[in-house]
Amino acid sequence: GENVEQHPSTLSVQEGDSAVIKCTYSDSASNYFPWYKQELGKRPQLIIDIRSNVGEKKDQRIAVTLNKTAKHFSLHITETQPEDSAVYFCAASKSGGSNYKLTFGKGTLLTVNP
Amino acid sequence: SAVISQKPSRDICQRGTSLTIQCQVDSQVTMMFWYRQQPGQSLTLIATANQGSEATYESGFVIDKFPISRPNLTFSTLTVSNMSPEDSSIYLCSVEGTGSLEIGYTFGSGTRLTVV
Numbered sequence: 001g002e003n004v005e006q007h008p009s010t011l012s013v014q015e016g017d018s019a020v021i022k023c024t025y026s027d028s029a030s031n032y033f034p035w036y037k038q039e040l041g042k043r044p045q046l047i048i049d050i051r052s053n054v055g056e057k058k059d060q061r062i063a064v065t066l067n068k069t070a071k072h073f074s075l076h077i078t079e080t081q082p083e084d085s086a087v088y089f090c091a092a093s094k095s096g097g098s099n100y101k102l103t104f105g106k107g108t109l110l111t112v113n114p
Numbered sequence: 115s116a117v118i119s120q121k122p123s124r125d126i127c128q129r130g131t132s133l134t135i136q137c138q139v140d141s142q143v144t145m146m147f148w149y150r151q152q153p154g155q156s157l158t159l160i161a162t163a164n165q166g167s168e169a170t171y172e173s174g175f176v177i178d179k180f181p182i183s184r185p186n187l188t189f190s191t192l193t194v195s196n197m198s199p200e201d202s203s204i205y206l207c208s209v210e211g212t213g214s215l216e217i218g219y220t221f222g223s224g225t226r227l228t229v230v
Contacts (some may be wrong), residue, residue, distance in 0.1 A: 001173075034219065043206065044157065089156060100210050101147060102219060103132040104156045 004092050006105025014102040016111050019080050021108045023090035024072040030092040033073045034102070035064060037086045047074070047088075080112045116209050120222030127197055127229050134193045135225045137207035142187035146218070147208040148180070153204065163190045169226050197229045 003026040013019050025033075034049035050057045050064045050073065057064050061080075064074040077084055087109050091102040117140040137146060148160040160180055161169040169182040184190045194201055199219050207222040 043223050045221075078211065100145065100219075101162055102157075102208075103159075103190050106156045 002030055002092055002094075003102040004090060004105040006090050006108060006112075008108060008113070009106065010109045012111045012113065013080050015080060015082060017080055019075075019077045019110055021075045021088055021090070021110070022072060023074070023092075023105050024070075025092040025103075026071070026072065027092070027094070028068075032093045032100075033064070033066060034091050035062075035075050036091065036104075038089065038107075042094075044062045044089060048068070051103075064065050081109075082112050082114050085110055085112045086108050116143060116220050118207060118209060118220060118222040119209055120225060122225055123223060124226040125225065125228070129198050129229055131197055132193055132195045133197065133227060134191050135205055135207075137190045137192075137222055139188045139209055143209040144187070145210055146184065146190045148182065148190075148192045149206045149208060149221075151206060151224075153203070160192070160205075194227065197227075199222040199229045202227055202229045 005022055006023045011019055031052035035047050036044035037047045038044045048059050048062050048064050050066050051066055055066055061078045063076040087107045089107045090105040093100055093102045119138045121136050125133055146163045149157045150160055151157050159172050160175045161171045161182055163169045163182050163184040165184050165187050179195055181193045182225050204224045206224045208219050210219060
């Protein structure tokens with residue numbers, strides 16, 4: 001089955017700096033890669049996703065890049081703010097067919113220091 | 115995206131008992147997913163529930179321990195049976211995005227279970 005590795009497990013940055021979180025996946029058939037933000041005591045919230053037919057996607061201060069050949073994808077947060085502090089999870093799945101299940105990475109605790 | 119109501123939000127249960135968690139969606143969805151998130155850990159898929167068929171369980175999870183019902187396209191339940199302290203976790207339901215091109219998954223608010 002799919003295996004998703006996520007690094008780093010913790011990341012501390014100063015407000016205004018950029019943060020990068022990286023994930024690798026094992027199943028070359030995976031073609032959908034979402035990122036979730038989970039604040040303490042709350043549900044995971046989808047913040048951005050990318051499909052395998054594109055290499056990059058941006059949404060304001062957040063961007064995701066995908067390298068299908070190397071089977072890795074990354075989350076980039078620019079101009080970080082204290083409210084960006086949370087646990088971020090990457091995930092992978094295969095769209096199509098009858099099973100869209102997500103396989104998650106272990107998460108990255110991001111701390112943005114004022 | 116779909117709106118999911120999950121209950122109970124939390125519960126403290128005695129070992130050996132069972133708890134049933136409910137998940138109600140405001141739109142019809144083909145698949146519903148049940149995840150477990152142990153303290154400080156990532157999300158692990160327990161099973162996928164399709165309406166009208168038996169749930170598909172992931173490795174390490176069995177129907178006798180986590181029976182699932184899916185009576186219609188907007189509702190599902192997960193039961194945690196014969197609980198032990200190791201079952202203390204957050205349990206979350208999730209649904210696929212609506213529309214043929216949207217695969218964004220939405221999560222319920224979760225059920226925080228403590229077994230004593």
